[in-house]
Amino acid sequence: MKKLLFIYVFLFAGFLTYLYNYHLKEFASSSSNQPQDDLRGKVSEKYVMVTFLAGIDYWKTALKGFEDAARVLNVSVEYRGATQYDVHEQIAVLEQIIAKKPAGIAISAINPTALTATINKAIDAGIPVVLFDSDASSSNVHTFLGTNNYNAGVTAARKMGELLNGRGKVSVVTLLNQLNHQERTKGFLETIYKEYPQIEVVAVKDGRGDQLVSKQVAEEVIKQYPDLAGIFTTEANGGVGVGEAVQSVKSDRQVKIISFDTDKNTLDMVQNGTISATLAQGTWKMGYWSLQFLFQLNHNLASPQQESVSDALALPVYVDTGISIVTKENVEDYYAK
Amino acid sequence: MKKLLFIYVFLFAGFLTYLYNYHLKEFASSSSNQPQDDLRGKVSEKYVMVTFLAGIDYWKTALKGFEDAARVLNVSVEYRGATQYDVHEQIAVLEQIIAKKPAGIAISAINPTALTATINKAIDAGIPVVLFDSDASSSNVHTFLGTNNYNAGVTAARKMGELLNGRGKVSVVTLLNQLNHQERTKGFLETIYKEYPQIEVVAVKDGRGDQLVSKQVAEEVIKQYPDLAGIFTTEANGGVGVGEAVQSVKSDRQVKIISFDTDKNTLDMVQNGTISATLAQGTWKMGYWSLQFLFQLNHNLASPQQESVSDALALPVYVDTGISIVTKENVEDYYAK
Incomplete structure (x- = not known):
């Protein structure tokens, strides 16, 4: 009887040791995952795309690219914009987004100058920003993706x-x-x-x-x-x-x-x-590469040799997303799916 | 006594259940790691940078960018090139590289036309190719990174x-x-x-x-x-x-x-x-983004909506890597380290 009890106690002790090791392993594996985590975001990491006339078809493919990159990188995205062709509305939307401190913002500017102060405010708040489709060249953003x-x-x-x-x-x-x-x-x-x-x-x-x-x-x-x-x-x-x-x-x-x-x-x-x-236009690429670039900035992945060069300067200054020709032969591929 | 035995059996059964769940979890977590692996290469995955006048200082920063991206992505790189300003030497070097079927090749072309056939051969062999610094615009490569x-x-x-x-x-x-x-x-x-x-x-x-x-x-x-x-x-x-x-x-x-x-x-x-x-010139960016783009192609990460669009077309057609001004104030940052 005593022998049996001994076996049970032994088994129970084994169980406790196992439990301990299991949690230890879990801890170790989460710390060894560190570099891997650099290349993969968190679902709580939210990137925002901001447009104007936000409801038109034109933006759908850009948003699809943004979402496709988010899936690859395991992060979340949100789509916002001025519903009208209205400078003040886009500024107001942008102000709301900045207040929430997202992981990054991709903006298509309603005109080249009106958003400059608001965009610079986002950058001063440490939020990565890229511009796509319509540039705001007088802002402090260093990267624009769009059609030549x-x-x-x-x-x-x-x-x-x-x-x-x-x-x-x-x-x-x-x-x-x-x-x-x-x-x-x-x-x-x-x-x-x-x-x-x-x-x-x-x-x-x-x-x-x-x-x-x-x-x-x-x-x-x-x-x-x-x-x-x-x-x-x-x-x-x-x-x-x-x-x-x-x-x-x-x-x-x-x-x-x-x-x-x-x-x-x-x-x-x-x-x-x-x-x-x-x-x-290469709108899918605008969205996809906007998110890839914002992710690089947010995770400090691209860091150039020169110490004086800030991370933002490690991104290309201009990305030409190209043009493709649609004719009767390939028109089916371009309908929204 | 029977009651005590019952408790031991209960504990033992709990232990077995725990063990079973643990292995189940392990299995689940290893299969959920699949997408994570897509974002991280293997050391056996080799990308090659090819230049001409390969020994000059000019390429050092581009290679540094290429290497920095390799570290981020956990892949290997190799630096090759024509030692002289010699078209035939660069073609010969490129032929040798193609024969080894690397994961990708970033080429700076000695002149805009001489390498076209060899570059197209690499593409036909399914090897991802981008051009940087000096373009070969008549080739079938869709992406060039360089100074405007x-x-x-x-x-x-x-x-x-x-x-x-x-x-x-x-x-x-x-x-x-x-x-x-x-x-x-x-x-x-x-x-x-x-x-x-x-x-x-x-x-x-x-x-x-x-x-x-x-x-x-x-x-x-x-x-x-x-x-x-x-x-x-x-x-x-x-x-x-x-x-x-x-x-x-x-x-x-x-x-x-x-x-x-x-x-x-x-x-x-x-x-x-x-x-x-x-x-x-933004030579560090040329190297860094060349490797990032090749990696995207090799891992089929960027895949646009249109089914007719090949993966290569998901890359930007042109990336302007920009210019920065060096004066007495910041010259120290630009000496090779």
């Missing part, structure tokens, strides 16, 4: 050259007073002049980013030049308006349209052949 | 404007037949014309990337314009030659020199005041 608009215009010109076999009259419908649209137009015009001597640009019109206005100016140009062969529109509303104009006005030939971005109306017109090609 | 040379020229012009208080005669010593130097010169000239109406560019001279030739052309310009106030040289050998010229020729005033890059001779001349400022 001049190069996008170059791509449009070469696609137009291919569609027209290098000859014919073309027109541009753009937003004359907005910098990114001026750059798209400049890239298009300079490339046509340099590389397509038999293509003539007969008019550059202001569609004011409005579907109806763009339709009207396109109708005028088509009436004035019945042999017009192509129109490049630098933004999506204009593209749809120009598409309607080409459908409504009888011209000598089918006018080839190259548009911009990939909202549903544009993709539908690519699918039914009204628009020959549209230029897709 | 036009912007570097803009930065030089603004620093010159500051040094000269916005007035005086200046000259440029450059390599007239090399694209990156043409762009640096263009950025400098256009910014002077636009922003500094009282600075006059009196001469743009070809220093041929040679210290002695640069010294000679600088001496000529200083003799011709005794009131010359500043010289911008677009590369390092020229900067040292121009520094010697300014020391040897008596001119009406101390000519301010702005040079390029941070080899030891240039830094020494910044320290002793002969060169007022030199422009440091």
Whole structure:
């Protein structure tokens, strides 16, 4: 009987030793995980994406990229923004976010200067910040991710050259007073002049980013030049308006349209052949790499040789997220899934 | 007694249950570690950096960035390159590397076209490739990391404007037949014309990337314009030659020199005041982000929404690694450590 009791006590002692070792192991493994943890965030670590006109389709793919990177890095994300095209609303939203001290903020600025003070306030509070899609170059943020608009215009010109076999009259419908649209137009015009001597640009019109206005100016140009062969529109509303104009006005030939971005109306017109090609921006990359960069800053992963160089300076200053061409052949891939 | 036995049996059963749960937990935690491993490579995973004139100081900081990223990601790196300025040698080195099927290759191309076929061979073999510092734009590589040379020229012009208080005669010593130097010169000239109406560019001279030739052309310009106030040289050998010229020729005033890059001779001349400022390229960033990008490709981490978009297209097309200004105040930070 005593022997049996001894065995039970022995087993119980073994149990206690096991228990002790188990907790010891758990402790050891959590400390050896330290370097691994540097590469993997916590779900409590929240990164915020801030836009304006936050409800439009355009941001969906950028947010998808942001979320995809969050999954890879095991962190959380939040999407915020001004619902309207309203500077004060975006500033107010940003102020609320800064007060919560998130792990990082990726901002698309409603205009190049209005957010400067608020953005600098976030940086002074030690919050990592990158800008994407629309820059705020006078702020203290060192990294911008977005489309090189001049190069996008170059791509449009070469696609137009291919569609027209290098000859014919073309027109541009753009937003004359907005910098990114001026750059798209400049890239298009300079490339046509340099590389397509038999293509003539007969008019550059202001569609004011409005579907109806763009339709009207396109109708005028088509009436004035019945042999017009192509129109490049630098933004999506204009593209749809120009598409309607080409459908409504009888011209000598089918006018080839190259548009911009990939909202549903544009993709539908690519699918039914009204628009020959549209230029897709690398919005997924903007979101994905914004979060990767913020994570690097927040975890102090990138630290350059020079001690005087701050961590923020270890990020690239500009990242061109590129352009891809959407035609009838690949349009299916660009519909939101 | 039976009661006591019951308690012992109960405890023993508890012990067995505990043991079972513990192993279950261990199993679960090892399988949940799977994604964590994706973010951390293996030491057997080797990434190769390939340059030309592989022994020069210029590459040291880029390699340091490559190594720093390798430490963060727990992978291995190897440094290779053509020892001479020799196209065939770089091709041969690259062929050897491809044969070993490394995890990824970061290449600085000796010229824009000569390596195209070899680089494409690496890509066809499924090896991730990025280009840094010197691009090979006709290859199938989608990502280039390097200095925006036009912007570097803009930065030089603004620093010159500051040094000269916005007035005086200046000259440029450059390599007239090399694209990156043409762009640096263009950025400098256009910014002077636009922003500094009282600075006059009196001469743009070809220093041929040679210290002695640069010294000679600088001496000529200083003799011709005794009131010359500043010289911008677009590369390092020229900067040292121009520094010697300014020391040897008596001119009406101390000519301010702005040079390029941070080899030891240039830094020494910044320290002793002969060169007022030199422009440091973001070579550490080129190396660091090259490896980060290759790692993302090799581990299929970045995968965009569109199924038609290949993983390589999930990387930025161009990364501007920026420029920083080195003066007497911060020159110590730029000496190799």
